[in-house]
Amino acid sequence: MTRTGKLAKSIIGGIGLLLTMLAAASSDRPDTLVLGRISDDPQVDVARLKPVLDLVVPKLAAAGIVRGEILLARDPVQMRNYLRRGRVDWVTETAAMAAMLGADAKAKPIVRAMRENEGAYHSVFFVRRDSGIETLDQLPGKLLALQSRSSTSAFYLPLLMLKEKGLTLVELASPDDLPMPGQVGFALARTELNIAAWVEKGLVDVGAFSNTDWDNPEHMPESFRSHMRVIARTADVPRAVELVRADLPPPLQQALTQALLGLGDDVAADSALRKYFGTTRFVALDAVHLGTLQQLGQAVLSLRREVE
Template sequence: MLSGNTALARPLVIGTISDEPVKEIRAFLPFAKYLAKQLETFGIDDGKVVIARDIDHMASLINKGEVDLFVDSPLVALAIIGKTGCRLLARRWKKGIAQYHSVVFVRQDSDIDSVHDLTGRIVAFEESYSSSGHLLPRITMERMGVPLTQLLNLQSNVPTKQAGYVFSGDDESTMEWVLRGRVDAGAMSMANFENRVATNWKELKIILKTAGIPRHSVSISSEISGPLSSAIEAVLFTMQDSEDGQSVLDSFENTTKFDPIPKETMALLDLFQIPVLALVGEE
């Protein structure tokens, strides 16, 4: 357990999930070093970054005490919380965005006008652990009464009274597959949809906009002591108030700030806890 005992000096370890570890370590390391420097009185002597390959890998690292803070999308964080007992600590305004929505969209000339029309059709999600490109839109659709089942490929038959889905690998492919008619619908964050739609606005229509959730979140291991947890919060919530802190925020993927997760947002995330764990169990 990390406490205020300097005799047990050790690094503060921040983790995230990515298939691009070198890129993520480069982005996260200055942030980890900054936090460590501010927490020296708690025996923190360095800041380190660990990149996991998937949710189960990250959960294992946290349970073994090898990761103290987990920074990622909130629905992925809910899966981690369910497997480790850690808790949400803060909201991260990644690239200046506090909250985001996901959208499900189809071709403008499609006869699909709502997600309920997707029965017997195919939806493209980004990848299994993507909050905006899979978890949020899928859970929303299923809560609306649209059951989904994963297909082996685009040629697979969709089960009766269900919608089928496939993973495209990235948002660009999702949009291209919809535009070219390879799939009937696609899902991604509203921000990514607006960025990628470009001159294709007239060719697409949105049939679902989900509720908003934090763009990113910080979770903390249950092994970290109360005083240190409070100190980490204080450092996070005041980074923008100092020149050094602001510089680190700017370099950390243009993070605007960290702040507490609003109560109404926490209540919404609570509704997603069980569905997220159920979906993660499918993987």
């Protein structure tokens, strides 16, 4: 890494530390709402979160809120601890992380986010057309490209589907490694485009990410896609979920829920919502969604124990 790269990394790390210190102080004050997210890019995620936070805080004045802060966690374990200790009030996450925080930290889902006007998505497994692979049953001894451990559609959903089929999973350090016979190896490519590129170049046998990534030429270029085919799909899950800590006062929880639901009808909120991970509006969670998240939470916790 160059000196410039090291300096940039130090600055970004410093931003995360500063935000943590600010939120740690403000969360002890009942007039402050702390919004959290699991992040590996604090500078980018703060820019995404702050506009919506700034819109929501004034709507909570009747509940005693006068200011907002952001607290980012480096991984699910740190966010779980923040929720349990009351250092975070509200968390925005994708389905798997939200479900796990619900199971592990008793966080309560309050609304789901529509992203690019889609309320649900699923994962797709894809291979090169000339691979000879037709079904997931052919994956033992093969290598799967996934994104990262914080991804619902490009980590948890694919691995859960393979686990349900009784396949043995093993993480490999790079696509240069090979799984033992009878095992399905998986390696982390870090980005959706890398997943597609690894399959295209023959570095791995199969890739998996969301159906929205499959349809996005920035993640699956047409020059790659023309060589690919989908061999399996997972069930749908909510795109994204907003949660609150288990002991958030009910009046504040209700006020926050109503504030989020109302943003979709506020034209002045359009820009802030788009920055908020491409959100178009927030919608209510029904019994089916809640049941899906509860089942997913237990499955994710079990999977994490198995692959860590």
